[in-house]
Amino acid sequence: MVTHDSGGHHHPPTSFIRKYIFSTDHKVIGLQYYFLALFSVFLGMALSMLMRIHLVWPSAKMPFTPGGQMTPEQYLALMTMHGSIMVFMVLTTAPQSGFGNYALPIQIGAEDMAFPVLNMLSFWTTLLSLIVLVSAFFVNGGAPISGWTAYPPLSALGQIAGPGQGAGQTLWVVGVAIFCIGSLLGALNFITTTVDLRAKGMTLGRMPLTVWAWLVTAILGLLAFGVLLAACLLLLLDRIAGTSFFIPGGLVVTDTPIVSHTGGSPLLWQHLFWFFGHPEVYIAILPGMGVASHVLSTFSRKPVFGYKAMVGALGAIGFLGFCVWGHHMFISGMSPYSAFAFSLLTMTIGVPSAIKTFNWLGTLWGGRIQFTTAMMFGLGFVSLFVTGGLSGLFLAQPSIDLYLHDTYFVVAHFHLIMGVAAIFGIFAATYFWFPKMFGRMLNETIGKVHFWFTFVGVYSIFMPMHFLGLAGHPRRYADTTGVNFLGPLHSVHYFITLAAMITISAQLIFLFNFFYSMKAGQKASENPWNATTLEWSIPSPPPFDNFAGRIPVVYRGPYEFSVPGATDDYIPQHLTPERVGKAH
Amino acid sequence: MPGTITDEIEIIDAGRGGGTNVPAGGDDDGEGSFGSPGIPQRAYFTVIQLGLAGIIMFFMALTSSFLVRKGLGNDWVAFNFPRILWLNTLILLASSITIQIARRHLREDEKAAFKRWWSVTTSLGILFLAGQFIAWRQLARQGVFLVTNPSSSFFYVLTAAHGLHLFGGILALVYVSHRSWRRSRVSQATATDVASIYWHCMDGLWVFLFALLYLGR
Ligand code: HEM
Numbered sequence: 001m002v003t004h005d006s007g008g009h010h011h012p013p014t015s016f017i018r019k020y021i022f023s024t025d026h027k028v029i030g031l032q033y034y035f036l037a038l039f040s041v042f043l044g045m046a047l048s049m050l051m052r053i054h055l056v057w058p059s060a061k062m063p064f065t066p067g068g069q070m071t072p073e074q075y076l077a078l079m080t081m082h083g084s085i086m087v088f089m090v091l092t093t094a095p096q097s098g099f100g101n102y103a104l105p106i107q108i109g110a111e112d113m114a115f116p117v118l119n120m121l122s123f124w125t126t127l128l129s130l131i132v133l134v135s136a137f138f139v140n141g142g143a144p145i146s147g148w149t150a151y152p153p154l155s156a157l158g159q160i161a162g163p164g165q166g167a168g169q170t171l172w173v174v175g176v177a178i179f180c181i182g183s184l185l186g187a188l189n190f191i192t193t194t195v196d197l198r199a200k201g202m203t204l205g206r207m208p209l210t211v212w213a214w215l216v217t218a219i220l221g222l223l224a225f226g227v228l229l230a231a232c233l234l235l236l237l238d239r240i241a242g243t244s245f246f247i248p249g250g251l252v253v254t255d256t257p258i259v260s261h262t263g264g265s266p267l268l269w270q271h272l273f274w275f276f277g278h279p280e281v282y283i284a285i286l287p288g289m290g291v292a293s294h295v296l297s298t299f300s301r302k303p304v305f306g307y308k309a310m311v312g313a314l315g316a317i318g319f320l321g322f323c324v325w326g327h328h329m330f331i332s333g334m335s336p337y338s339a340f341a342f343s344l345l346t347m348t349i350g351v352p353s354a355i356k357t358f359n360w361l362g363t364l365w366g367g368r369i370q371f372t373t374a375m376m377f378g379l380g381f382v383s384l385f386v387t388g389g390l391s392g393l394f395l396a397q398p399s400i401d402l403y404l405h406d407t408y409f410v411v412a413h414f415h416l417i418m419g420v421a422a423i424f425g426i427f428a429a430t431y432f433w434f435p436k437m438f439g440r441m442l443n444e445t446i447g448k449v450h451f452w453f454t455f456v457g458v459y460s461i462f463m464p465m466h467f468l469g470l471a472g473h474p475r476r477y478a479d480t481t482g483v484n485f486l487g488p489l490h491s492v493h494y495f496i497t498l499a500a501m502i503t504i505s506a507q508l509i510f511l512f513n514f515f516y517s518m519k520a521g522q523k524a525s526e527n528p529w530n531a532t533t534l535e536w537s538i539p540s541p542p543p544f545d546n547f548a549g550r551i552p553v554v555y556r557g558p559y560e561f562s563v564p565g566a567t568d569d570y571i572p573q574h575l576t577p578e579r580v581g582k583a584h
Numbered sequence: 585m586p587g588t589i590t591d592e593i594e595i596i597d598a599g600r601g602g603g604t605n606v607p608a609g610g611d612d613d614g615e616g617s618f619g620s621p622g623i624p625q626r627a628y629f630t631v632i633q634l635g636l637a638g639i640i641m642f643f644m645a646l647t648s649s650f651l652v653r654k655g656l657g658n659d660w661v662a663f664n665f666p667r668i669l670w671l672n673t674l675i676l677l678a679s680s681i682t683i684q685i686a687r688r689h690l691r692e693d694e695k696a697a698f699k700r701w702w703s704v705t706t707s708l709g710i711l712f713l714a715g716q717f718i719a720w721r722q723l724a725r726q727g728v729f730l731v732t733n734p735s736s737s738f739f740y741v742l743t744a745a746h747g748l749h750l751f752g753g754i755l756a757l758v759y760v761s762h763r764s765w766r767r768s769r770v771s772q773a774t775a776t777d778v779a780s781i782y783w784h785c786m787d788g789l790w791v792f793l794f795a796l797l798y799l800g801r
Pocket residue numbers: 149281282284285327328346347349350353388389390391392393395396397401404405406410413414417418419
């Protein structure tokens with residue numbers, strides 16, 4: 001039985017709606033995800049700015065706090081929405097679903113994702129989840145206040161646990177559950193495409209490290225999001241049906257005994273959440289690692305140092321990522337033996353992380369480095385990854401974490417390593433692939449100005465937070481007036497807020513560059529960076545089916561730069577051996 | 585994995601390229617399907633296995649919640665296990681047999697017999713869901729509801745979640761028996777195989793959940 005039907009899937013759609021809105025083209029979907037993330041990141045930054053202003057000038061009048069001053073609950077609502085939007089809608093979408101969708105099929109020589117309609121559904125599910133999440137601002141009581149981790153019992157009790165814990169928290173749970181579904185569908189497509197749709201010659205060992213990173217990330221997503229979905233389902237039932245999965249008995253909230261619940265376990269949520277949560281932080285960062293490897297190699301004009309070790313490290317990080325969730329729960333009263341095991345496993349992740357770092361440095365070593373903006377952001381990624389990773393090793397000691405848990409030290413750690421490092425990965429990818437995506441170059445001079453403001457800016461914001469944490473400053477405090485031992489730290493807060501204002505304003509430089517260059521940037525050639533992978537073998541922007549019906553054949557690995565004896569300092573993957581050395 | 589179908593599919597390699605040193609892409613087993621738009625049939629097998637992995641993670645999360653909640657709380661009360669669940673289990677097990685019979689008929693190109701057994705399977709699936717519904721009604725009559733006790737909470741959650749997944753399986757069975765294969769990217773053989781892999785797994789999942797609910801009640 002041989003049916004291989006070429007059924008009508010490869011004709012470009014003609015109507016505007018099918019082309020740009022309900023598109024099944026992976027490139028359009030990638031851009032849709034990217035713009036979803038772009039919208040979300042500016043929304044998230046605006047929320048953070050309000051928080052920073054409140055921390056320094058607690059009595060300042062704020063635009064959308066009708067009563068005038070911001071209440072502690074409003075601060076917590078901003079914090080919750082800031083974290084949730086950033087983690088789910090920015091760090092999970094742009095690096096993986098955005099760039100992955102855009103570049104992965106092209107890099108492996110496929111005409112599209114394996115299941116284009118499913119792909120479209122993933123995006124629309126994700127957009128729906130964003131709408132549901134953001135609508136929490138507009139319901140009675142406002143947005144939830146229990147943080148992106150939504151710990152019960154407060155997240156499970158409803159209105160009595162505070163403003164925002166009613167309808168707002170319900171919308172949060174539903175929104176996140178919908179997000180899980182969208183991410184699961186996306187993961188299916190990513191893995192199947194990578195496994196089954198690679199062009200002839202594109203063996204596993206010839207896949208660009210970006211593809212490896214997206215693959216491992218998709219596997220993490222597939223195994224992690226189902227767990228969060230289950231947790232959200234149980235939390236939702238506790239909230240609306242009156243079950244007691246997470247709500248213990250004998251609870252008294254604001255002098256009201258909660259009599260309708262018995263026996264539930266808040267710790268159960270923590271286990272479920274962090275079993276998802278730790279892999280999630282790698283979902284945010286692994287694509288950035290792939291991009292960093294790719295960009296560092298291209299602009300050092302050298303092969304990636306230790307390609308196989310890089311792949312192995314990605315796999316090891318992915319695997320270990322599922323074994324360490326307990327390090328978020330050291331102070332939950334767990335047995336010291338469990339804590340020791342989690343601690344040891346956590347520090348083991350330092351090994352593949354160090355392998356990656358040294359291999360990035362090895363890639364740079366002796367290279368003819370071109371300081372493009374993409375390269376600078378790639379280097380920035382490495383810097384931030386190291387800085388943030390080192391503080392992780394402190395936190396991984398249960399005895400030290402006892403002190404540092406729930407302080408600004410943790411805030412510093414995860415912002416540097418997850419927040420900003422992943423954002424630097426996104427920027428590196430943006431400056432690198434923009435010419436391919438829009439057919440025009442981003443302005444490099446403006447790009448470098450943007451880089452320096454952002455690089456110095458984020459260190460200025462987050463480095464001092466380590467000191468706040470070491471001084472015992474708890475996280476999630478809306479206001480420190482009247483807290484004696486925090487008084488002397490006010491000037492640090494002042495500095496951080498100032499740095500945040502400048503850094504956030506500097507993102508307008510990027511926004512300008514982005515939209516200005518899209519319209520008026522210098523026209524991009526097919527391969528402006530003299531890069532080797534398949535996306536650079538096709539026009540910028542690529543035609544509807546990527547290769548105009550002529551699927552490439554791959555003859556070599558992804559990073560053949562400065563090969564001895566070759567005339568050019570790069571050999572594209574699709575170049576036949578006979579053509580190497582001749583002009584191309 | 586029913587390998588036969590996928591093995592056959594790979595004959596259609598369009599044989600493009602042909603330079604030196606070009607191992608095939610795809611799953612690295614030597615052949616691929618290049619030059620033709622659309623996707624190789626094996627992708628449907630890949631995606632169903634991955635999808636099942638995701639589904640299993642979801643149910644494992646619920647299962648460990650079940651065990652943790654039972655172990656940590658001191659408020660667990662057993663309820664009368666609805667007897668009809670034994671019958672439902674037999675029905676679902678039978679459906680796994682009938683679906684195999686249906687597939688054999690399809691392989692031997694006996695279209696009518698395939699259709700017949702395939703609909704028997706579908707009916708058994710619907711019967712199972714009806715039986716689950718009756719089990720809920722029996723519990724409700726005893727005054728055992730979702731919120732009554734953690735034991736019943738988990739009972740309703742797990743049976744409902746499984747029922748929903750099985751309902752998806754029924755939709756897949758109906759889809760396979762009703763669509764025309766002329767212009768589709770997926771072949772009838774692949775669709776049949778993929779649907780039955782899913783069906784068997786939902787069957788196995790039920791047996792597991794049944795044991796969990798029965799022994800852990
Ligand atoms: C060597 C590597 C790492 C180690 C040893 C490490 C260790 C830890 C530990 C022990 C905590 C818990 C601190 C506490 O809550 O008291 C933590 C928190 C956190 N880590 Fe890491 N980490 C590492 C890498 C990463 C990476 C790569 C990311 C993200 C890309 C990340 C993101 C986070 C986040 C988001 C939190 C805080 C979650 C919250 O409470 O809201 N970490 N880390």
